[in-house]
Amino acid sequence: MKLLWSPKSPFVRKVMIVIHELGLADRIELVRAVAVPRGEPNPVILKENPLGKIPTLLVPGLPPIFDSAVICDWLSNLSADGESLIPRAGKPRLRQLRWQALGDGLTENLLLWRIECLGADGGDAEVIASYRAKVRAALAGLEDEAGELASAPFGIGQIAILCALGQLDFRFSQSEWRRAHPKLTAWSELQADRPSVAATVIVNDQGPDEGPIMNLTFGED
Ligand SMILES: N[C@@H](CCC(=O)N[C@@H](CS)C(=O)NCC(=O)O)C(=O)O
Numbered sequence: 001m002k003l004l005w006s007p008k009s010p011f012v013r014k015v016m017i018v019i020h021e022l023g024l025a026d027r028i029e030l031v032r033a034v035a036v037p038r039g040e041p042n043p044v045i046l047k048e049n050p051l052g053k054i055p056t057l058l059v060p061g062l063p064p065i066f067d068s069a070v071i072c073d074w075l076s077n078l079s080a081d082g083e084s085l086i087p088r089a090g091k092p093r094l095r096q097l098r099w100q101a102l103g104d105g106l107t108e109n110l111l112l113w114r115i116e117c118l119g120a121d122g123g124d125a126e127v128i129a130s131y132r133a134k135v136r137a138a139l140a141g142l143e144d145e146a147g148e149l150a151s152a153p154f155g156i157g158q159i160a161i162l163c164a165l166g167q168l169d170f171r172f173s174q175s176e177w178r179r180a181h182p183k184l185t186a187w188s189e190l191q192a193d194r195p196s197v198a199a200t201v202i203v204n205d206q207g208p209d210e211g212p213i214m215n216l217t218f219g220e221d
Pocket residue numbers: 008009010011012035036037038051052053054055067068069104111
């Protein structure tokens with residue numbers, strides 16, 4: 001199997017954490033692929049995934065698999081431990097899928113916010129204000145649920161949320177989100193030593209890039 005991959009992508013990281021958790025790393029070749037949200041899409045990615053996005057998983061005999069939720073679901077069926085990450089039924093499944101949607105949605109809003117800021121004149125102020133409000137709301141919701149995140153078995157939901165928080169650290173490093181979310185911080189710090197989480201921390205393998213500064217604060221504006 002081949003994974004169209006980047007060490008900078010939070011959605012790729014989600015798949016990589018699942019790969020490590022399930023002991024599948026030896027079966028998957030990582031292929032560096034640069035996904036560009038602006039301008040001409042990377043033809044190598046576009047050939048396999050018409051959405052032009054990573055992660056995309058290539059499995060002999062199957063059509064290319066995307067997006068990250070579908071890849072994680074498929075990988076979870078390759079291992080006897082898969083059901084612990086994505087429960088097959090009932091409330092445990094709903095809980096994990098809901099958290100996955102929350103984590104993925106938060107990550108998506110962080111990515112879209114940055115893309116907006118890369119636009120002419122630093123982006124549309126109203127669009128940016130909307131992303132800021134949604135990111136704050138998601139973090140407030142996660143702070144309320146931090147106790148349950150800690151007590152529930154580790155699964156795809158917590159993985160997606162850790163990837164969103166990693167994206168905050170990578171691209172919104174001035175935000176000081178930890179100061180305003182002590183329970184979420186305590187939970188995320190406990191997860192940082194988990195081997196799958198520690199092995200997949202987002203890194204910029206192409207050197208530091210000058211990016212826009214996104215204004216994310218948690219007190220009075
Ligand atoms: N919903 C998708 C999102 C994937 C995604 O947005 N990946 C980014 C990299 S982190 C990407 O490929 N961006 C390029 C683009 O949007 O064209 C998933 O869960 O896999």
